[in-house]
Amino acid sequence: MAEDYLTxxxxxxxxxxxxxxxxxxxxxxxVFELAHLEHRILGxxxxxxxxxxxxxxxxxxxxxxxxxxxxxxxxxxxxYKSLHGFRGDVLVAGLGIGFxxxxxxxxxxxxxxxxxxxxxxxxxxxxxxxxEPHKIKVVNNDAMAFLRDQKCHFDFAFFDxxxxxxxxxxxxxxxxxxxxxxxKVSHTPTCWNxxxxxxxxxxxxxxxxxxxxxxxxxTPTPMPLWASPFFSWHDKAKPTIGDSANAIEFYSSILGxxxxxxxxxxxxxxxxDRN
Numbered sequence: 001m002a003e004d005y006l007t008x009x010x011x012x013x014x015x016x017x018x019x020x021x022x023x024x025x026x027x028x029x030x031v032f033e034l035a036h037l038e039h040r041i042l043g044x045x046x047x048x049x050x051x052x053x054x055x056x057x058x059x060x061x062x063x064x065x066x067x068x069x070x071x072x073x074x075x076x077x078x079x080y081k082s083l084h085g086f087r088g089d090v091l092v093a094g095l096g097i098g099f100x101x102x103x104x105x106x107x108x109x110x111x112x113x114x115x116x117x118x119x120x121x122x123x124x125x126x127x128x129x130x131x132e133p134h135k136i137k138v139v140n141n142d143a144m145a146f147l148r149d150q151k152c153h154f155d156f157a158f159f160d161x162x163x164x165x166x167x168x169x170x171x172x173x174x175x176x177x178x179x180x181x182x183x184k185v186s187h188t189p190t191c192w193n194x195x196x197x198x199x200x201x202x203x204x205x206x207x208x209x210x211x212x213x214x215x216x217x218x219t220p221t222p223m224p225l226w227a228s229p230f231f232s233w234h235d236k237a238k239p240t241i242g243d244s245a246n247a248i249e250f251y252s253s254i255l256g257x258x259x260x261x262x263x264x265x266x267x268x269x270x271x272x273d274r275n
Contacts, residue, residue: 004080005032005050005073008102011059011129017121018064021097025057032073042165042199045078061097061122068163069096079103082190086110088155091185093143093177095122098130100158105132114139114154116146118161147180157181157189167204167255170197171226175256182258201252205230209244226255233268243271 014021026032034048050073061068069075079100087109092100095117104113113136117123120140127138139146143161159177162169174191181189208227211218212235223231230251239247250267254260 005034005076006052006056007058007071007076007099008106008131009059009071009098009129011097011126014125016124017119019119019121019125020062021125022060022062023057024060025055028052028054030056034074034077036074039074039078039193039196042203043193043196044199045081045195048077059097061126066163069099071097071099075099078193082158082192086156086158088186089153090114091154091157091181091189092116093146093157093159094161095119095126095138096160098126100160101136101138102131104158105130105135110135112137114152116141116143118142143177144180147177147184150184152184154185156187157185158192159189160192162192165193165196165200167197167201167224167226170194170201171256178256179258198252198255201226201255202248205248205252209234209248229261229264233264233271237268237271237275239271247271 011021011023013023029051031049031051034050035043035045039045040047059071061070076099080103083100083104086104086107089112090104090110092104092113092115095101095115101113101115104110115136115138117138117140123138123140127133130136143159159174161177162173174194174197178189178191204224205227207218208221208223208231211220212231230247234244234247237243247267251264254263257263
Protein backbone atom coordinates (compact mmCIF):
# COMPACT_ATOMS: atom_id res chain seq x y z
CA MET A 1 0.00 0.00 0.00
CA ALA A 2 2.77 2.43 0.90
CA GLU A 3 4.28 2.24 -2.58
CA ASP A 4 1.04 3.72 -3.98
CA TYR A 5 1.86 7.01 -2.26
CA LEU A 6 5.43 7.58 -3.42
CA THR A 7 5.23 10.70 -5.53
CA UNK A 8 5.54 10.25 -9.30
CA UNK A 9 6.95 13.78 -9.59
CA UNK A 10 10.49 15.07 -9.79
CA UNK A 11 10.59 18.87 -9.80
CA UNK A 12 13.73 20.87 -8.99
CA UNK A 13 13.76 23.69 -6.48
CA UNK A 14 13.03 26.99 -8.12
CA UNK A 15 11.15 30.26 -7.98
CA UNK A 16 9.30 32.51 -10.39
CA UNK A 17 7.61 35.72 -9.30
CA UNK A 18 5.82 35.09 -6.00
CA UNK A 19 5.83 31.33 -6.46
CA UNK A 20 8.41 28.75 -5.47
CA UNK A 21 8.88 24.99 -5.53
CA UNK A 22 10.71 23.39 -2.62
CA UNK A 23 11.81 19.77 -2.50
CA UNK A 24 12.07 18.30 1.00
CA UNK A 25 12.53 14.93 2.65
CA UNK A 26 11.48 12.81 5.63
CA UNK A 27 13.73 10.18 7.21
CA UNK A 28 13.23 6.44 6.95
CA UNK A 29 10.39 5.19 9.13
CA UNK A 30 8.49 8.50 9.26
CA VAL A 31 4.79 7.77 9.64
CA PHE A 32 2.43 9.70 7.36
CA GLU A 33 -1.24 10.15 8.17
CA LEU A 34 -3.57 9.69 5.18
CA ALA A 35 -6.10 12.16 6.59
CA HIS A 36 -5.67 15.03 9.03
CA LEU A 37 -7.93 15.11 12.08
CA GLU A 38 -9.95 18.06 10.74
CA HIS A 39 -10.52 16.25 7.46
CA ARG A 40 -11.55 13.06 9.25
CA ILE A 41 -14.09 15.03 11.30
CA LEU A 42 -15.48 17.47 8.74
CA GLY A 43 -14.92 15.51 5.54
CA UNK A 44 -15.36 12.05 7.06
CA UNK A 45 -12.23 11.02 5.22
CA UNK A 46 -10.83 7.59 5.95
CA UNK A 47 -7.83 7.42 8.24
CA UNK A 48 -4.72 5.37 7.65
CA UNK A 49 -0.96 5.45 7.95
CA UNK A 50 1.96 4.68 5.65
CA UNK A 51 5.72 4.63 6.09
CA UNK A 52 8.82 3.53 4.20
CA UNK A 53 12.10 1.94 5.35
CA UNK A 54 14.01 4.61 3.43
CA UNK A 55 14.05 8.39 3.17
CA UNK A 56 11.28 9.90 1.05
CA UNK A 57 11.23 13.06 -1.05
CA UNK A 58 8.31 15.40 -1.68
CA UNK A 59 7.41 18.78 -3.18
CA UNK A 60 5.75 21.95 -1.94
CA UNK A 61 4.31 24.86 -3.94
CA UNK A 62 4.32 28.22 -2.15
CA UNK A 63 3.11 31.71 -2.98
CA UNK A 64 4.72 34.44 -0.94
CA UNK A 65 5.24 32.07 1.97
CA UNK A 66 1.72 30.61 1.78
CA UNK A 67 1.61 26.92 0.97
CA UNK A 68 -0.63 26.02 -1.96
CA UNK A 69 -0.01 22.32 -2.34
CA UNK A 70 2.02 19.27 -1.32
CA UNK A 71 2.33 15.82 -2.85
CA UNK A 72 2.62 14.05 0.51
CA UNK A 73 0.40 10.98 1.13
CA UNK A 74 -2.58 12.78 2.69
CA UNK A 75 -2.97 15.06 -0.34
CA UNK A 76 -2.45 12.14 -2.68
CA UNK A 77 -5.21 10.19 -0.91
CA UNK A 78 -7.58 13.14 -1.39
CA UNK A 79 -6.71 13.32 -5.08
CA TYR A 80 -7.03 9.60 -5.73
CA LYS A 81 -10.55 9.69 -4.27
CA SER A 82 -11.51 12.67 -6.47
CA LEU A 83 -9.96 11.19 -9.64
CA HIS A 84 -11.44 7.72 -9.31
CA GLY A 85 -12.86 6.40 -12.58
CA PHE A 86 -11.67 9.28 -14.77
CA ARG A 87 -11.15 8.38 -18.42
CA GLY A 88 -11.34 9.88 -21.89
CA ASP A 89 -10.73 13.62 -22.21
CA VAL A 90 -10.26 15.33 -18.85
CA LEU A 91 -10.31 18.97 -17.74
CA VAL A 92 -8.27 20.02 -14.69
CA ALA A 93 -8.64 23.50 -13.18
CA GLY A 94 -5.44 24.38 -11.32
CA LEU A 95 -2.00 23.00 -12.19
CA GLY A 96 -0.60 23.08 -8.65
CA ILE A 97 2.51 20.91 -8.60
CA GLY A 98 1.18 18.87 -11.50
CA PHE A 99 0.11 15.86 -9.44
CA UNK A 100 -3.45 15.48 -10.75
CA UNK A 101 -2.42 16.12 -14.34
CA UNK A 102 0.43 13.61 -14.14
CA UNK A 103 -1.56 10.88 -12.42
CA UNK A 104 -4.35 11.22 -14.98
CA UNK A 105 -1.99 11.31 -17.97
CA UNK A 106 -0.28 8.14 -16.74
CA UNK A 107 -3.57 6.22 -17.02
CA UNK A 108 -4.01 4.43 -20.35
CA UNK A 109 -7.78 5.03 -20.24
CA UNK A 110 -7.21 8.82 -20.23
CA UNK A 111 -6.80 10.22 -23.74
CA UNK A 112 -5.95 13.83 -22.91
CA UNK A 113 -5.66 16.23 -19.98
CA UNK A 114 -6.36 19.93 -20.43
CA UNK A 115 -5.08 21.97 -17.47
CA UNK A 116 -6.24 25.54 -16.93
CA UNK A 117 -3.83 27.56 -14.76
CA UNK A 118 -4.12 31.29 -14.13
CA UNK A 119 -0.50 31.84 -13.06
CA UNK A 120 2.25 32.01 -15.68
CA UNK A 121 4.78 31.56 -12.87
CA UNK A 122 3.28 28.25 -11.79
CA UNK A 123 3.25 27.08 -15.40
CA UNK A 124 6.89 28.10 -15.79
CA UNK A 125 7.91 26.16 -12.65
CA UNK A 126 5.80 23.03 -13.04
CA UNK A 127 4.68 22.38 -16.63
CA UNK A 128 8.11 21.23 -17.90
CA UNK A 129 8.15 18.45 -15.28
CA UNK A 130 4.72 16.80 -15.62
CA UNK A 131 4.57 13.11 -16.50
CA GLU A 132 3.39 12.02 -19.97
CA PRO A 133 3.59 15.59 -21.30
CA HIS A 134 2.40 14.52 -24.78
CA LYS A 135 -1.07 13.94 -23.27
CA ILE A 136 -1.19 17.22 -21.31
CA LYS A 137 -2.13 20.65 -22.62
CA VAL A 138 -1.66 23.61 -20.24
CA VAL A 139 -3.79 26.70 -20.87
CA ASN A 140 -2.94 30.01 -19.17
CA ASN A 141 -6.37 31.33 -18.21
CA ASP A 142 -8.77 31.89 -15.35
CA ALA A 143 -10.85 28.75 -14.82
CA MET A 144 -14.21 30.54 -14.80
CA ALA A 145 -13.37 32.56 -17.89
CA PHE A 146 -12.20 29.41 -19.65
CA LEU A 147 -15.45 27.59 -18.88
CA ARG A 148 -17.57 30.56 -19.95
CA ASP A 149 -15.82 30.69 -23.33
CA GLN A 150 -15.20 26.97 -23.78
CA LYS A 151 -16.54 25.27 -26.91
CA CYS A 152 -14.87 21.89 -26.35
CA HIS A 153 -16.45 19.02 -24.44
CA PHE A 154 -14.81 16.89 -21.74
CA ASP A 155 -15.70 13.53 -20.24
CA PHE A 156 -14.53 14.33 -16.69
CA ALA A 157 -13.32 17.38 -14.77
CA PHE A 158 -11.44 18.02 -11.54
CA PHE A 159 -11.34 21.48 -9.95
CA ASP A 160 -8.71 22.58 -7.42
CA UNK A 161 -8.07 26.34 -7.39
CA UNK A 162 -8.45 27.21 -3.69
CA UNK A 163 -6.50 26.86 -0.46
CA UNK A 164 -9.26 27.19 2.13
CA UNK A 165 -11.94 24.52 2.44
CA UNK A 166 -14.88 26.43 3.88
CA UNK A 167 -18.61 26.80 3.33
CA UNK A 168 -17.94 30.14 1.66
CA UNK A 169 -15.50 28.64 -0.86
CA UNK A 170 -18.15 26.02 -1.62
CA UNK A 171 -20.85 28.59 -2.38
CA UNK A 172 -18.67 31.31 -3.94
CA UNK A 173 -16.23 29.23 -6.02
CA UNK A 174 -17.03 25.52 -6.24
CA UNK A 175 -20.72 25.79 -7.10
CA UNK A 176 -20.30 28.56 -9.72
CA UNK A 177 -17.51 26.54 -11.38
CA UNK A 178 -19.69 23.45 -11.49
CA UNK A 179 -22.59 25.45 -12.90
CA UNK A 180 -20.36 26.85 -15.66
CA UNK A 181 -19.31 23.29 -16.52
CA UNK A 182 -22.89 22.16 -17.19
CA UNK A 183 -23.21 20.94 -20.76
CA LYS A 184 -19.44 21.00 -21.21
CA VAL A 185 -18.48 18.03 -19.01
CA SER A 186 -20.30 14.71 -19.28
CA HIS A 187 -19.92 13.69 -15.62
CA THR A 188 -20.38 15.98 -12.63
CA PRO A 189 -16.99 17.58 -11.90
CA THR A 190 -15.26 16.58 -8.68
CA CYS A 191 -13.70 19.25 -6.48
CA TRP A 192 -10.77 18.95 -4.11
CA ASN A 193 -11.96 18.51 -0.50
CA UNK A 194 -15.57 19.40 -1.24
CA UNK A 195 -16.45 16.89 1.48
CA UNK A 196 -14.57 19.08 4.00
CA UNK A 197 -16.41 22.20 2.79
CA UNK A 198 -19.77 20.48 3.27
CA UNK A 199 -18.60 19.44 6.70
CA UNK A 200 -17.92 23.11 7.40
CA UNK A 201 -21.52 23.85 6.35
CA UNK A 202 -22.73 21.29 8.92
CA UNK A 203 -20.47 22.76 11.59
CA UNK A 204 -21.51 26.36 10.99
CA UNK A 205 -25.22 25.54 10.82
CA UNK A 206 -24.90 23.79 14.18
CA UNK A 207 -23.15 26.79 15.71
CA UNK A 208 -25.68 29.23 14.30
CA UNK A 209 -28.52 27.08 15.61
CA UNK A 210 -27.00 27.09 19.10
CA UNK A 211 -26.60 30.87 19.00
CA UNK A 212 -30.24 31.34 18.06
CA UNK A 213 -31.51 28.89 20.67
CA UNK A 214 -29.31 30.27 23.47
CA UNK A 215 -28.85 33.99 22.78
CA UNK A 216 -27.67 34.77 26.31
CA UNK A 217 -24.79 32.29 26.12
CA UNK A 218 -23.32 32.75 22.66
CA THR A 219 -22.26 35.92 20.89
CA PRO A 220 -24.40 36.21 17.74
CA THR A 221 -22.67 35.61 14.41
CA PRO A 222 -23.87 37.44 11.27
CA MET A 223 -26.08 35.16 9.21
CA PRO A 224 -24.33 34.12 5.98
CA LEU A 225 -26.52 34.33 2.91
CA TRP A 226 -26.15 30.62 2.15
CA ALA A 227 -27.69 29.74 5.56
CA SER A 228 -30.83 31.89 5.20
CA PRO A 229 -33.06 29.24 3.57
CA PHE A 230 -32.24 26.79 6.33
CA PHE A 231 -33.13 29.15 9.15
CA SER A 232 -36.23 30.47 7.39
CA TRP A 233 -37.51 26.91 7.73
CA HIS A 234 -35.95 26.20 11.12
CA ASP A 235 -37.40 29.25 12.87
CA LYS A 236 -40.92 28.44 11.67
CA ALA A 237 -40.84 24.64 11.99
CA LYS A 238 -39.15 24.55 15.42
CA PRO A 239 -37.92 20.97 14.86
CA THR A 240 -36.73 18.59 17.55
CA ILE A 241 -32.98 18.19 18.04
CA GLY A 242 -33.06 14.98 16.01
CA ASP A 243 -35.09 16.50 13.17
CA SER A 244 -32.85 19.54 13.17
CA ALA A 245 -29.73 17.35 12.91
CA ASN A 246 -31.26 15.43 10.00
CA ALA A 247 -32.17 18.70 8.29
CA ILE A 248 -28.61 20.01 8.70
CA GLU A 249 -27.26 16.79 7.21
CA PHE A 250 -29.57 17.04 4.21
CA TYR A 251 -29.08 20.76 3.65
CA SER A 252 -25.29 20.49 3.76
CA SER A 253 -25.36 17.63 1.23
CA ILE A 254 -27.36 19.55 -1.41
CA LEU A 255 -26.33 23.18 -0.91
CA GLY A 256 -25.30 24.70 -4.23
CA UNK A 257 -26.00 21.63 -6.36
CA UNK A 258 -28.17 21.93 -9.46
CA UNK A 259 -31.80 22.16 -8.36
CA UNK A 260 -30.92 22.29 -4.68
CA UNK A 261 -33.44 25.07 -3.98
CA UNK A 262 -36.34 22.95 -5.22
CA UNK A 263 -35.10 19.95 -3.25
CA UNK A 264 -34.99 22.05 -0.09
CA UNK A 265 -38.53 23.35 -0.68
CA UNK A 266 -39.70 19.75 -1.09
CA UNK A 267 -37.96 18.80 2.16
CA UNK A 268 -39.67 21.64 4.01
CA UNK A 269 -43.08 20.75 2.55
CA UNK A 270 -42.71 17.09 3.46
CA UNK A 271 -41.67 18.01 6.99
CA UNK A 272 -44.76 20.20 7.39
CA ASP A 273 -47.03 17.43 6.06
CA ARG A 274 -45.56 14.92 8.53
CA ASN A 275 -45.96 17.27 11.47
